[in-house]
Amino acid sequence: MSARWRLGLGLLWLIVALAGLSIVTSTTAFSEPRRALAIESANCQPLNSAGTATGSRKIVGFPFSAPPKMPRTASTIRCDFTRDFATGEIGGAALLIPSFADSITIEVNGERVAFAQLYMMRNLRYSSFPAFAPALRDVLHEGRNHFRITLSALPGHSVALDRVFIGPEDELRPYYHARWFAAAVLPTVVVGGEIALAVVLALIWVARRREAEFGWLAATLALAAVRGSVMIPDFGFAGIDLPFWNLLAVWEAAAGLMFCAALARAPSPTLRLFAAAPLVLTILYVLSPAIGMIPMLVRAAMALVVLYLGLANWVLIRAAANGNRDALIVVPGIILLSGFVLWDLTSILDPGFSRVFLARAAYSGFLLAVAGLMTLRFVRAMRELDSTAVALSVRVAEAEAELRATYDELRARREAEAINRERARLMRDLHDGIGGELASMLALADAPAPRTQEIARHARAALTDMRLIIGSLEDYGGDLSLALVAWRERAEPQLRAAGLRLVWSVDDVPPLEKFGPAQVLDVLRIVQEAVTNVIKHAGASYVRIETSADADRIAVAICDDGADFSPGSGGSGLANMRMRADRLAGRLTMRHIGGETRIVLDLPRRGPASGDRSASVP
Amino acid sequence: MTGEKGDLGGGADGKHRHRVLLIEDDPPIRERLAGALTAHGDCIVAEAANLAEARTLLAQQPPDLIVADLGLPDGLAIDFLAEARERQPEIEILVISVLGDETTILAAIAAGASGYILKDALPEDIHSTALEVLSGGSPISPSIARFIVRRARGESVTDTPVPNPNAPSLTAREFDILWGIAKGLTYNEIADRLGLSRHTVPSHIKAIYRKLQVETRGEAVYEAIQYGLIKL
Missing domain, CATH: 1.20.1070 (Rhopdopsin 7-helix transmembrane proteins)
Structure with missing residues (x-):
């Protein structure tokens, strides 16, 4: 429908x-009792306020209404009529006037049986009421009975009277009730x-x-x-x-x-x-x-x-x-x-x-x-609300699905990117370190007179680098000192073999942010490179590793008492170290003070500002 | 069977000599390790190239120390080492590793080892590590200590993100000692900081190793090693 x-x-x-x-x-x-009970007319005469007749009697047909003669005076009218009663009728007889104006007095055989006035109850509703006179048997007698109805109206009002019904009380009462109800x-x-x-x-x-x-x-x-x-x-x-x-x-x-x-x-x-x-x-x-x-x-x-x-x-x-x-x-x-x-x-x-x-x-x-x-x-509003709710939930579900798909896609892409980046990094690290060493070893071994000492040196370097890479893959939680300790394990024998003393002044430093494998490896390689340089060139008696920290920077220092480390002597190594320091958003400085060469790597605690962040995720 | 190197028997100079069973399949490395161990004349080394030989040697004469590569031509040495320790609880074990990475450490602990020797370690270091173990020490490295701490705290050392139900139940003191080692402190420094005697630190570490040996065998990584999913 x-x-x-x-x-x-x-x-x-x-x-x-x-x-x-x-x-x-x-x-x-407006329903009325049957017409047979109605008194259709009466003999009426106007009266003055004193009650004396002011006009001639005349037959008036019911219902009637008489407009006021003069606006300032009250009008009164008296109507007489008779009705014959048989003995059986007297017992239950009653009189009903469906409406009248403004007040009414009903007399039967000279006895007053009812008085009603519209304004008695401050009839604010301005409507007319019915008048009902039940139980007339005490005043009625067999044969002809005289009825007198006196109507009066307030100044300026009409006198009005509906039909008068006289009949069995049982029959008239419902009409009275109906009219009263209305x-x-x-x-x-x-x-x-x-x-x-x-x-x-x-x-x-x-x-x-x-x-x-x-x-x-x-x-x-x-x-x-x-x-x-x-x-x-x-x-x-x-x-x-x-x-x-x-x-x-x-x-x-x-x-x-x-x-x-x-x-x-x-x-x-x-x-x-x-x-x-x-x-x-x-x-x-x-x-x-x-x-x-x-x-x-x-x-x-x-x-x-x-x-x-x-x-x-x-x-x-x-x-x-x-x-x-x-x-x-x-x-x-x-x-x-x-x-x-x-x-x-x-x-x-x-x-x-x-x-x-x-x-x-x-x-x-x-x-x-x-x-x-x-x-x-209300129904329309509810329906709208329902359909809105349904539409909303559908749209939310759609948005959610879309978001999830996007998120999954994003995550997959991020993962793929991270893996690619990490792969690229590992490749680069392997190529830079182990690859080069192995190539050198091969060249040395293939030479007409294999130089075993150099082969051993390169092999050691390759192993060292491989351990550095593996060590860097561990999770240090940004703790530089832990990473350095791990490095120390591997480096100490090497230093000892070179006749160098390792002085360990690494104190606990606050954790670095975004300090992942790539960063660890860069730091360790810088340290390793510096130490290797000391072993190769400096002729020092000790190497001291120090850490220090202030509010937003952490410094690692590699110090030795060897010869002044001139830039020319380890050119490519130093450039490498600088490049790594830049990648870490850090600063590499080298000083020679009081017979001690001091290479300091200064790192921001907040980590590299940008760059391969995902590589820093362990 | 490659036989024994060094002086046979109790030693002419009356010094007690340690019996070492060396299990390594690569001859040059085996020779290098044997050389390093016998250089000071205080060790007698029996060499085996595989598990079968090692079993025979073990049956012939119980050693004080076994130095073993875990991946051998006829299988993993882990069970063999555990058996040896079961039969002879005071036996010491060192594992030979190329890289000293986490997997090796785990496998070494599972085998009941007290530490590992890097294949390219300097001869003096190989010898001193062996002697330290033999004298009741535990040559625990910072890497191993950190590895144990992280594992015991339920942090994943592998890719399993769930807390490890088999994580060893270490005491607070043992944690402190391990953390000190991980931070690169010496036994003396640790003892000072914790108010211990210097000599109790190694025994604490031994206790930690024993606890770990039992618990490590429930590790997923260990099973993966057993099934050959992870190569040693």
């Missing part, structure tokens, strides 16, 4: 629910719902400021709740029978309009201007010096409400037509609400007999639509 179909089906359900709700509400509110209970229940929903929406809005529609809806609902609550005091604007809070309807409509605009993503400045209008009206209301202006203001407020509702409908429908699904879902709700609001307004404007306001009840329908919208949004 495609998303379009799902939306259509959901919308259909919503419309069905809303239509059902409006039908149930209307029939509940006029009094339902609005109260809806107010509770409005408060709860206003709080929830306000919380949502606080958490998600950019979704302004929730904020506006919360405001709308809060205003509706305040307007509908009978418990809120009137702040001393008494004296006017239309409570101040009813003016909030305009604010409410304005907030509702803003909600629709936000939902339709059309919060234009013009709409904001419209929303500012209630302020003017309220100021006028509060400052209004003349009571007479109030009805005018109320009418203006009603006009504004109608205007706002119309605008809201227009904005939403236009957005829905442009493919805004949110608007599409709310449209049925707002149309339903608009219908009921119009109905209510006409019942205020028309001084009719019945004022059961249904807009508030229809509000639940509107809220149903909004709840549908919110659910849809």
